[in-house]
Amino acid sequence: MQTLFEPADPQVAKELAEKVNRLADRCREKTGELPAFMEVCGSHTMALARTGVKLILKGHVRMISGPGCPVCVTDQKQIDAMIELAESEERIVCTFGDMMRVPGSKRSLLSAKTEGRDVRIVYSPLDAVRIAEENPDKEVVFLGVGFETTVPVLAAALQLANEKQVANFSMWTQAKLVQPVLRTLLSVKKVKINGFLLPGHVSIVLGAKAYQFLVDDYRMPGVISGFEPVEMLSAIYQLLQMTLEGRPAILNNYKSVVRTDGNEAARNMMFRYFEPADAAWRGMGIIPQSGLAIRREYSRFDAKKKFHIHVGQPKKTRCRCGDMICGLAAPDECILFGKACTPLHPVGPCMVSTEGSCAAHYAYLREEG
C-alpha cells in the first residue's frame, strides 16, 4: 500500500538505511550477533523484498518472516476440506483470490473450477451474500480466512445474511488471532529474535495497546509500521535503538492510520458474531484459543455445522512452510525451493500466497544459479 503523503525528500530512505545499518553494526558489536527482527505480517514480507529494503539490510539486520499470512498458516486439512466443499454441484463456493491456487492434498480450488465446479472469487464477503440471494436454489459458502483485519468484515457479512434471512448462505471460517500465535512463538517455539515489526493492518483493529504483553511478559520491543521503505526503515531504526538501550516498548510508527485503541466498532462487530476457539496452524498444531469460531447463536450460518465434510489426514510432504511461518527456516533452506516448488508449481502455500515468504524470496531475492 502507498503512503498518502510521500516525504518530499527521496534521500530520506537512503539516509535512513545507512543509519539503520550503522546502528545495527553497533548492536552486533555489543551482542556478538546480527540483530534479528520478525515481521509478523505477510505484506511486510513482500514489501521488504519488493522494495529492496531486505537486500540493503543484508549482513546488518536479519529480517525473519513470521506467521502473518493467513493463507500460509491455514492447516492442510482445512484446505482439503474447503476444496471438498466445492465438489458438490449443489454449492457455489466463494472466496478471496489468494485461496484459489493453494494446493490441497489432491488439488486446488482453481483446478476444481477448471473441472467445472462453481468456485468464484469475490472482493468482499458481502458479495457472497448477494450471490446467495440471486441463487436461491444453491447453497452458497464463503471461505473466510483471515486475522483481526478481516474477521470484522466476515462478521458484517453474517450480519447482512442474518438481517435478510438468507438461509442458503454460510461461511467456512479459518479466523486466526495474532496475540496467541506470538505467545506460542516466544514461549513454545522459542524463536530467537530481538523484536517485532508489527503489522500495519491488523493493528488498525487491535490498536497499539494490544501488544503491550510483548513488553510485560517477554521484554520484547515492537514497532507498528506501514509498508513504504521509509516507514519500515524508521521502524527498524526504532527497534534497534530499543535493543541497544535494553528498553523495550511498543511504538506506533503508523499513527496516521493506527490508533492506540484500534477500531472498537470493528472489534465489537467481530465479537458479536465470533467467539474464541482452539485453532490448528500449519506446522504448529493446535494453539488453544488462537482462533475464532462463529457463535452458537448463528450456527445456521456455520458451514462446518451445516455440511458434514470429512477429509483424511493429509500425507506429509517435504514442504517446510511450518518452519517458515515460525521463523525457524528461510525459504532457500527448503530443498524444494526453486526446484520442485516454484510460483507456477507451488508445493506449499508460502509459494502461492502473494504474501508468502517463499514467493517473496523467489520473486526478488533468489540468487541466480
Add this chain to the structure above:
Amino acid sequence: MCVGVPAKVIKKKDYTALVDVMGTRMEVGILFVPEVQTGEYVIVHAGQGMSIVDRDFARASINEWEKMAHANVI
C-alpha cells in the same frame, strides 16, 4: 490478504460511501468508520473502510523520519 488501499470519500450514504481509489470510483462499506467525512481518506480492506487517515499524524511522521535520517549515529 489485507491489502489496505487508501480511498477518498466522495459521497457518504448511510452504511456505504462512494470513494475514489486512484481514479476508480467504487462503493465501500463504512460500518466501522461511520464518522468519516466527505473529502477524508479511508483505508479499505475487503470492501470496508477500516480506518480514517489522519493527515496531521501523516505529516508529523514524515517530519520524524526526516529527523531520524539526519540524526548522528556514531
